[in-house]
Amino acid sequence: DAKTTQPPSMDCAEGRAANLPCNHSTISGNEYVYWYRQIHSQGPQYIIHGLKNNETNEMASLIITEDRKSSTLILPHATLRDTAVYYCIVAPIVIQGAQKLVFGQGTRLTINP
């Protein structure tokens, strides 16, 4: 079972910031928070991951609370192409062997013009 809880759907206006919440209250000390998204009829795409510090890359920002029990993915200027299902996953970094990602049902984000 997935160790994360996400709202099933969200809407956001084009050009605005999309803030996607995720609860992971049972996260372990060695587990990272990963975000992937899946655009319709495509495979999932990695977005970002973090341990306890906030992270930013060219796609998004990840804000993790100090107690690590929740996080927020921020798409700063959402476009129509950001419409997708967003998955929040907790998983350890694995040096050898499989990193089995456990996907929940994710949040279906719809960007409206």
Next chain:
Amino acid sequence: DTGVSQNPRHKITKRGQNVTFRCDPISEHNRLYWYRQTLGQGPEFLTYFQNEAQLEKSRLLSDRFSAERPKGSFSTLEIQRTEQGDSAMYLCASSPLGVRYNEQFFGPGTRLTVL
């Protein structure tokens, strides 16, 4: 295009037939994963290869399923005696070994429909 490729993209078969899917990972990626995704659900882990060795298999992978990765390059997933419950999207992902590289790169998937 240097991403993960999967073939075929779509497969329709009759119950009881055997099917085989192919995955070509990103060159030099040691790790290869297969996942299955049913409608409205997130992907579920099926099996993992590190180079040519199949190191992990999920309970979801019944004895009708077999996967191979000869020479540690491309991989095949075969389903024998298909059932309607096998209808799903089969996704392949690859990643390099090493601490920094846990990002998994997914292919577009093969959608299987069993009639």
